[in-house]
Amino acid sequence: MNPEQTTLKHQPTGEAPSIEAAIVLANPRGFCAGVDRAIIIVEQALDKFGAPIYVRHEVVHNKFVVDELRAKGAVFVEELDEIPSGSIVIFSAHGVSKAVRAEAESRGLTAYDATCPLVTKVHIEVEKMRKAGMEIVMIGHKGHPEVEGTMGQVEQTSTDDHQASDTTNSTGMYLVETPEDVAVLTVKDPAKLAYVTQTTLSMDDAALVINALKEKFPHINAPKSDDICYATQNRQDAVKIMAQDCDLVIIVGSPNSSNSNRLREVAKNQGIDAYMVDNASYLKPEWLANKKKVGVSAGASAPEVLVKEVIAQLQNFGAGNVQELQGVVESVVFQLPKNLTSAAKTNTVQS
Ligand code: SF4
Numbered sequence: 001m002n003p004e005q006t007t008l009k010h011q012p013t014g015e016a017p018s019i020e021a022a023i024v025l026a027n028p029r030g031f032c033a034g035v036d037r038a039i040i041i042v043e044q045a046l047d048k049f050g051a052p053i054y055v056r057h058e059v060v061h062n063k064f065v066v067d068e069l070r071a072k073g074a075v076f077v078e079e080l081d082e083i084p085s086g087s088i089v090i091f092s093a094h095g096v097s098k099a100v101r102a103e104a105e106s107r108g109l110t111a112y113d114a115t116c117p118l119v120t121k122v123h124i125e126v127e128k129m130r131k132a133g134m135e136i137v138m139i140g141h142k143g144h145p146e147v148e149g150t151m152g153q154v155e156q157t158s159t160d161d162h163q164a165s166d167t168t169n170s171t172g173m174y175l176v177e178t179p180e181d182v183a184v185l186t187v188k189d190p191a192k193l194a195y196v197t198q199t200t201l202s203m204d205d206a207a208l209v210i211n212a213l214k215e216k217f218p219h220i221n222a223p224k225s226d227d228i229c230y231a232t233q234n235r236q237d238a239v240k241i242m243a244q245d246c247d248l249v250i251i252v253g254s255p256n257s258s259n260s261n262r263l264r265e266v267a268k269n270q271g272i273d274a275y276m277v278d279n280a281s282y283l284k285p286e287w288l289a290n291k292k293k294v295g296v297s298a299g300a301s302a303p304e305v306l307v308k309e310v311i312a313q314l315q316n317f318g319a320g321n322v323q324e325l326q327g328v329v330e331s332v333v334f335q336l337p338k339n340l341t342s343a344a345k346t347n348t349v350q351s
Pocket residue numbers: 032033034035093116117118119199200229230231232259300
């Protein structure tokens with residue numbers, strides 16, 4: 001049954017419709033090492049220097065996290081010209097272009113970099129490949145800040161001039177999202193070509209685009225190691241396994257979170273109903289009607305507290321016990337930026 005068409009209404013505890021779905025919890029889920037690090041960087045900056053601490057773009061794509069940091073004194077802006085000169089700025093986990101770094105310096109801002117080291121790894125790849133005289137095809141979602149940052153490692157800050165059909169590209173970088181984009185892509189020298197990817201793509205979708213690139217440009221160079229990060233891979237694998245045994249999947253994540261959206265798609269591609277919710281208040285009891293097993297997972301930027309609230313609400317609707325699946329154990333930890341850890345504390349206000 002299409003859950004959108006059911007007529008069941010949300011009812012308070014005790015009067016919930018007959019729902020007996022068991023809950024299955026994917027593993028791993030939620031925070032990755034890059035998100036953990038980015039949040040700690042903002043918190044440490046607030047602790048050391050006091051509010052306001054400016055953050056360029058949402059430090060990670062999660063409303064709950066951003067609201068919590070805002071309450072502690074973080075000020076989120078989209079552009080550096082919104083920040084008074086001489087202030088402290090933190091670059092988000094998605095990374096920034098070289099032009100943004102240069103602008104921060106020219107405006108006299110003190111920058112602390114929360115770019116995930118796995119995004120920085122892609123930036124370094126891009127720089128090396130361009131120095132080696134290669135043109136680069138980036139596989140990613142147009143407009144996503146990570147794509148803008150990676151494309152911006154070579155002179156431009158905007159992706160607007162990097163369309164797949166742009167044959168006069170002067171930066172040597174092209175952005176493609178789909179095999180159809182590859183079909184119309186023209187490069188200067190197919191013998192000197194490489195590709196990189198956004199770190200949070202669907203592995204299945206990326207494979208289709210990579211295959212299309214390899215078919216069209218047989219000599220294209222692949223990255224030394226996968227650009228799609230360990231956390232994205234592990235969470236997608238876990239949802240795929242979990243979804244095989246479920247007839248409904250709920251992903252906890254904010255609408256602008258790329259990896260959360262991909263998790264919902266991974267579940268949906270298994271032919272079952274799948275929804276993404278920012279928090280428990282978005283759940284609808286009718287989604288559970290006639291379901292036997294509901295799988296729950298969370299994007300890499302979604303905190304566990306929201307998962308717990310989602311489970312509590314599902315049970316409030318009548319769902320049963322929780323079974324947590326076994327999964328890959330992640331032990332990745334990233335170091336904090338040296339300029340932050342070594343900076344002297346200037347905030348003397350006791351909290
Ligand atoms: S999802 Fe991957 S690339 Fe993005 S912050 Fe997490 S570890 Fe880093």
